[in-house]
Amino acid sequence: MKQLDFTVRSNDKLNDQNHLLKVVPSDNEQLPEMLPGQFVQILVENAQHTFLRRPISINNIVPERNEIWLLVQSVGEGTQKLCEMAVGGRLNMLVPLGNSFTIPSNPGSYLLVGGGVGTAPLLFLGKKLHERGIACDFLLGGASEKNILQRSDFTAYGTLYCTTEDGSLGEKGYVTHHPVLQHKKYDFIFTCGPKPMMVAVARYAHERGIVCEASLENLMACGFGACLCCVEKTTRGNLCACTEGPVFDINELTWLD
Amino acid sequence: MARLEVTIGSMLLRNPVMTASGTFGYGTEYTDFMDLGRLGGIFVKGTTLEPRQGNDYPRMAETPSGMLNAVGLHNKGVDYFVEQIYPVIKDYDTRMIVNVSGSTVEDYVACTEKLVGLEKIPAIELNISCPNVKEGGMAFGTTCASAAQVTRAVRRVYPGTLIVKLSPNVTDIAEIARSVEAEGADSVSLVNTFLGMAIDAESRRPKLSTVTGGLSGPCIKPIALRMVWQVFHAVNIPVIGMGGICNWEDAIEFILAGATAIQVGTCNFIDPSVSVKIVEGIEAYLQRHNIASVTDLVGAMETA
Ligand SMILES: Cc1cc2nc3c(=O)[nH]c(=O)nc-3n(C[C@H](O)[C@H](O)[C@H](O)COP(=O)(O)OP(=O)(O)OC[C@H]3O[C@@H](n4cnc5c(N)ncnc54)[C@H](O)[C@@H]3O)c2cc1C
Ligand SMILES: Cc1cc2nc3c(=O)[nH]c(=O)nc-3n(C[C@H](O)[C@H](O)[C@H](O)COP(=O)(O)O)c2cc1C
Ligand code: FES
Secondary structure: OEEEEEEEEEEEEOOOOEEEEEEEEOOOOOOOOOOOOOEEEEEOOOOOOOOOOEEEEOOEEEHHHOEEEEEEEOOOHHHHHHHOOOOOOEEEEEEEEOOOOOOOOOOOOEEEEEEHHHHHHHHHHHHHHHHOOOOEEEEEEEOOHHHOOOHHHHHOOEEEEEEEOOOOOOEEOOHHHOOHHHHOOOOEEEEEOOHHHHHHHHHHHHHHOOEEEEEOOOOOOOOOOOOOOOEEEEOOEEEEOOOOOOEEEHHHEOOOO | OOEOOEEEOOEEEOOOEEEOOOOOOOOHHHOOOOOHHHOOEEEEEEEOOOOEOOOOOOOEEEEOOEEEEOOOOOEOOHHHHHHHHHHHHOOOOOEEEEEEOOOOHHHHHHHHHOOOOOOOOOEEEEEOOOOOOOOOHHHHHOOHHHHHHHHHHHHHHOOOEEEEEOOOOOOOHHHHHHHHHHOOOOEEEEOOOEEEEOEEOOOOEEOOOOOEEEEEOHHHHHHHHHHHHHHHOOOOOOEEEOOOOOOHHHHHHHHHHOEEEEEEOOHHHHOOOHHHHHHHHHHHHHHHOOOOEHHHHOOOOOOO
8 A cells, every 4th residue: 555646647528427537656656556446545635525535446557657547426526526637636545455356267257247437447357357368248337328438448358238227328227137147157247336236236146156246335434444434244244345345255245135 | 852752651652643542443554654663652443352343334424524433343352452463563663552442340341451461552541432332432431430430440450551531522521530530540531532423414314324423533623622621720640632633733732732642533544644744743843943842832822
């Protein structure tokens, strides 16, 4: 873990709510190693009501450019300020935090299921799998076409399937209704998104005996294990989502009880 | 060079800046961000006789300039501390103080007894002020009789420096401070969190699983400061002050109000190296004002 200042290299508006920030360490320091599923804690400056840092997933790492990508959805003052960051602006971040998705060494078929801004960590995961020569399918869901973000980035690393609630892109409905889930057999499913979506995906995986990991978005104060605020109830007791997670094996969670 | 050393009970601290229980883990969580040897001391997380799972999620709600927590003394118990944690932290180059909590007087005594032999634990802090547990906790800190009772019982078995942490959720904190001083406390620390709550207007539901929780952070600082000042004038033992300290100016304010040492709590979450910056800030302040020792500033607020 490190506390570093970053400079915003670019800030692209992807739709009315989502921005993609690309940031680099301000003093050109080499980025520490980061794994898919890990996140950062960002200090939001000049916000009136934002006191604590904001946890944001690592959306991608581009080692050649020493760059971290952050996909931010504006839902409140903190994330709005982040979306408004000017190019050249500074962000103080704790990096990297949390555990990561398990990248199994055995070959198999992989499905990465994301909803809303929960697609953020799946891009980096897909990229890492791709680098290992593992082909994977992405299944992304959103309210409408404009909510399915970074489509060309995803297709660079695997096959992309989509669902939208209004039917404007891909299949109409929720991710768990997508026909690919009936037609293809997967060995590993990794998911991140709204809790009801992840619970449905977990149920699907559990019923078929598929290994499944979910990345949680519990409320966090510190993000590095000091406050014990972010706990998730698991088969091993109350665990911190920021250090024992955010990624959990679904069999450890109490969601399906 | 200005002197930063201060003494609490029989414990000499390298400087008056320490970190508050429940906000600093066991110190290990912070080693990537700072040199723990720069601190006066570390108050480790609340420790109880038996392991505790704490409260359900959600345990946290952000508030303007602060937060509410309902952690509920989540910890693995004193035996785990002695066997697993102590061997790791005993070589830290700073004072390690264990924060002891319990539901009954017997709990406090039994938990303390297990810490007596640990040579690298020079002090304990009795938490008679946790607002997040159903039985015990804060209840002990809200009447003079119960605060005195638990202090007396622990004093009997504990030869080290005994610090009693007071609850701000009382009408007259000074009288509670006097009652624990009379039972042999070497120091009082204050304040613990203020009982508060937050509601989600949309869902009409409380933001904490326990409905109410403990408020901390800069939003409590003016009240904490007032309490430190009142207690300083009520007792003859050193006062350790805390409540929303985020920078050296805050720390100096507490010292001027009467704190011999201070603890940094919630602000560690926002800037994990803030306590070291506070040490540096105090040092620079003393030099700038030509003050020989930080102890010269204790209670030195000028009202005339
Ligand atoms: C490990 C982790 C990774 C995350 N990754 C991303 C990411 O890549 N991109 C992104 O845009 N967001 C991500 N989030 C969610 C993000 O942290 C919250 O949206 C943000 O903290 C809200 O702050 P705010 O000040 O904008 O809103 P606030 O005013 O604080 O809250 C507005 C609303 O946002 C929701 N919210 C608040 N905190 C959280 C939270 N921790 N998780 C989920 N919802 C929350 C609540 O519904 C709340 O009512 C992640 C959260 C976690 C824990
Ligand atoms: C998440 C959290 C957990 C805490 N746990 C404890 C505890 O176990 N024992 C204790 O005596 N105080 C505990 N406290 C209170 C702090 O030690 C401190 O008294 C309080 O937060 C006020 O200081 P601050 O405003 O600087 O945070 C906790 C506070 C927070 C925010
Ligand atoms: S957010 Fe503090 S322990 Fe997880």
